[in-house]
Amino acid sequence: MSIGTAAAATITVDDDGGADYISIQTAVNNSTDGDTILVYPGTYNENVDVYKQLNITSTGGASVTNVVAASEGDHVFDITADGVSINGFSVSGAGYYKAGIYLQSCSNNILKNNNVENNYYGIYLHYSSKNTLTSNTAANNDDKGIWLHHSDNNVLTDNIAVNNNDIGIFLSSSDNNMLANNNVENNAMESIRLFSSSNNKLINNTAEDNNCGISLSSSDNNVLTDNTAASSNGYGVELYHSSNNTLTDNNVENNVRTGIYLSSSSNNKIYNNFFNNPDNAELDGINTGNIWNSTKAAGTNIAGGPNLGGNYWAKPDGTGFSQTHIASDGDGICDVSYVLDGDNTDYLPLTNITTSDNQSTGNVITVDDSGSANYTSIQAAINAASPGNTILVYPGTYTENVDVNKEVIIKSYSGNPDNTIVKAASSNDHVFYLNADNVTISGLTIKDADADGIRAGEFRGSSGTSNNNTLINNIITGNDFGISLSYSSGNVLDNNSISGNNISIYMGLYSGNNILNNNRVSDGIYLEMSRNNILSNNRVTADDYSYAGILLEFDSTNNTLRNNTILDNNHGIVLENAAYNKLDNNTILNSSVHGIMLDGAYKNKFNNNTIANSSSFGITIYQSVYNMLENNTVLSNGIGIYLNLDSNNNTLTNNIVSDNGDGISLNFHSDNNELTGNTISNNNRGIYVADSVNNMIFNNFFNNSINKEFGTDYDMESDNIWNTTQTARTNIMGGPYLGGNYWATPKGTGFSQTCTDSDGDGICDSAYVLDGNNTDYLPLTEITAPEKKISSSGGGDGFGEATIREPENAIDNATMSAQDDSKLLSVESIEYSEEGEVETIDEATEEGSGTIPGFSVLPAIGVLLIAYIIHRKKDH
Structure with missing residues (x-):
């Protein structure tokens, strides 16, 4: 051993001998705080616990x-001391849930120049x-890299x-960290994922060739600057339930699904970024208050232009907004805004400036x-x-009929x-007729034509086409x-007020890939033979004509309707002979007849819609097949969901159907439908079935004064299936098995509320006979979660483990508590594991309470290992 200073020593390690020690752990055990351990080349088969302030460095x-x-x-290196340095090692071999280098409750450590590979x-x-x-x-690890x-x-x-098998760099519940110049x-x-983590800075990181580039989930007040998020199979950047983040100067390119994805994320600042993806932005849920541009200011932007503003929106095929819109005054800012959806607009989108642009777009008329x-x-x-001019x-x-036959901006x-x-x-005649592509009409009132206010494409037998137009911020009335769009595609209709017309918006004759966003419409939106359109955030009310x-009718397919509000119409949304x-x-x-009506429609999907206060029917499915209704809320209608006349093979899953006359009604050969996971409550009748057979109706919650009724005036009896085979899977009541339905009444006298369950499996001991042709052979009932007690097995070191075998009838939400009559226990955290799943439960109660708080145990069947860390107050 050689002495470095009076305060610290230098200790050597060589697995071949000839040094102070042949193992790193022995050197650690014989060191004192402040020492340096020099490790010579070799292979050291050991798990090293570092519990002193040491500098452990390889020489080679x-x-x-x-x-x-x-x-x-x-763990290979398990560090629990402050001020430790680990420098220059290849670290491998840590197994299930263990790490190559693990730091527990310590600070001011330095990890440098290590290759940490082939660990969990x-x-x-x-x-x-x-x-x-x-x-x-950090490479080739079974789970997370860092x-x-x-x-x-x-x-x-x-x-x-x-090349890690999960996330490259993951921050969970971690704040105020700096990630800079990392290559993931x-x-x-994900390359980089933040979960419940705030006030972090990500600067100049590269996130490429992953499932997702950079993902923020429930994470606020983070700053992402100068990062590259490219070539992912999913999103380049994802913000999920994340707010008040700032994204600037990032390059988001060549991502397969979407450049940037926002879901229920608000008040973020996203500007001066370069987007170049087939689909640059996708927004789901409510995303309000986001700012997509700064105030226009002199300064070189990310596209090389002279002014800062919004973002550059490109596509690899050259059809991006910033590539197809001009800056007529040469300022590098597009002449028109870029609307992402009704709540999100880049008001100063960037564009390129070239000599040819200045020559061809410099004229403003x-x-x-x-x-x-x-x-x-x-x-x-x-x-x-000339094409490209701004008017x-x-x-x-202005009293005129205007024919637009060249690419111009009229605003x-x-x-x-x-x-x-x-x-x-x-x-x-029309007011405006568009017979050219890339026309913009903005900020006008357009009125008083017995024909169309604005028509694009075919007109009165002509074979004209007009595509990729932008109609924004107009008032259109009295037409x-x-x-009207015919053979017209790729158009954007945004923030228009359209009222007092016979029909507000008509898209027909194979008009596709149009975006209708944030329009206020009082006379209906009609699609005929139109495909791949997106209607979002529109407000549609009725007048006398609609x-x-x-x-959607006559082969209108693959359209998306999301986040629209439809009020006071005869029929809210109608699909006639429309699919996909x-x-x-x-x-x-407040529809006077149908909230939603399907007539001859097939293979459509309805998710998370709210249909309420329709006088006659909430949702009607008429002669329609293979449609899917999931997670919809159907309230206070005459009939909630009505299937009629050969409406077969439809799927109704996880819907809430409440406060209607009839909750769900199956009539006239509505056969082979599947109803599962629905909550059907507070209706006059829960379900009515007449002349309809072979429907699968199971795992539903019924709680109505009259839960079921069968028609008696028809030729064919209704013979349906009211339970599936008993299967180990959580049912609608939280029990461990699928079977039949839960049958309750508001007075507490329902079959499922009063039946016996002697074996505690959540299935009533006897079948529920609905009528002579219909029986629920496995009706559900509630079971009470057992309380489990675990005693501390911790010794003087303050740690303990306990193994609990759950009985086969156990369910989730079991209550676990640590018993300690002396009240000397403080539980820090809990983990449970089963079949490879590990999750950390929320931190426990206050110090000294001696109680582990209640938590959910999933799955509820099997051997569960509950690991808990206990601090004894007397041992700290």
Whole structure:
């Protein structure tokens, strides 16, 4: 042993002998705080517990200095002291739920130049803060490459996390960390994921070739700057239930599904990013208050333009918004806004500036009916314009029928449609007819045509087409059709107010891939032979003329309707002979006949819609097959869900059907349907079945004064199936088996409320006979969760384990408690494991309570290992 200073020594280790020790652990055991342990090249088969402040450094580096777990059931390096440095090792061999380098409740440690490979976890920080990880490689681990859990104020720089079988770098419940210049590639899941983690900074990281680039879930106030998120199989950047984050100067490119995905994420700032993906943005749920651009200011933006503003929106095929829209004044900001959905708009999207752009788009043509501009009519300005010109229309009233036959931007100078009005000169003609592509009409009032306010595409037998137009911020009123699209695709209709027309918006004759967003419509939206359109965040109300709020008919397929509000129509949404459409998160209220009606429709999906207060029917399925209704809420209608006349093979799953006349009604040869997981309560009758057979009706919750009734005036008896085979799986009441249905009444006298369950399996001991042809052979009942007691097995070291065998009839939500009459226990955390699943339960009650709080045990059957950490107050 050589002496370095009076305060610290240098200890040597060589597995071949000739040094102070042949194992690292022996050197640690014989060291004192502040010592340096130099490890010579070799392979060290050991698990090293570092419980002193030490500098452990290899002399030859990670390529020749290997530390391999002697026991794969333990961490390779287990660090519990502060001020430790681990430098220059290859670390491998930690098995199930163990890490190559593990830091537990310690701080101010440095991990540097290590290759941590072929472990379960690579590097795992648990309740450890103010540590520095630099120039490490975490690769080929069975789970996460680098994991920070409840670990704050750490710095991760210049690390590589590649080819791990889960997440490259994962932060859970970890705040105020810095991740900079890390390279995270080819991991099975996310490159970088933050869960319940806030105030972190991610700067200049590369996240490529993963399932997802950078993911934030329930994570707020983070900053992402100068990162690259590219070539993922899913999202480049994901924000899920995450708010108040800032994303600037990032490159998000070539991701397969979407560049950036937001779900229920609000008040984020997302600007000066470069997006180049086949689909740049996807928004689900409610995403309000997000800011997609800064205030326009001089400064080089991410596209090289002279002004900061919003984001650059490109596509690999060259059809992105920023690639197809111009800056007529050469400022590098598109002349029109880019609307993502009704709540999210980039008002200053970036574009390129080239010499040819300046030459071809520099002309702005002005129109003023008072004679003080270039032209007094819009038509004259169009006739004089070159493709790409902008036509600014000053306030006034322009009486003309306008034919647009070239690519131009027509917008009001004021931006206010109330003072810039275009009305039909010939009332039986259109106001605007578009026979060109890439036309923008913005900020105008368009009115008083017996034909169409705006028509794009085919017109009166012509074979014209018009695609990729933008109609935004207009008022359209007093026309036959407000906007009519025929053979017209790729258009954006955003933030228009369309009322007082016979039909507000008509899309027909194979008009596809249009986006209708955030429009206020009072005369219906009709789609005929139109495909692949997206209707989102529109508000559709009725007037005297409208048949339906939204109508899809005659081979209208693969359309998406989401987040629309449909009020006070005869029929809210109607699908006639329409297929493969998807309706999500729509609200349909106060319809006089049907909230939603399917007539000859097939293979449509309805998810998370709310249908309420329809006078006759909430949802009607008429001569329609193979449709799926899932997670819908159907309230206070005449009949909740009504299947009639050969409506077969439909699936109704996990719907809430309450406060209706009849909850669900099956009539006239509505056969082979499946009803599972539905809550059917507080209706006059829960389910009514007449002349309909072979329906599978199981795992539903019925709680109505009359739960079931069968029609008696028809030729064919109704013989249906009311239970599946008893199967080990959580049922609608939380019990361990699927079987039949739960039959309750508001008075507590229902069959399932009063039956016996002698074996405690959650299945009534006897069948429930509904009528002569219908029996629920496995009706469900409730079982009470058993209370389990576990006694502390901890000794003087303050740790303990207990194994609990759950009986076969155990269910989730079991209550676990630690008994300690002396009240000297403080439970820190709980983990449970079963068949490879491990999760950490919430932190326990206050110190000294001696109680483990209640938690859910899933799955409930089998041997569960409950591991809990106990601090005895007397031992600290």
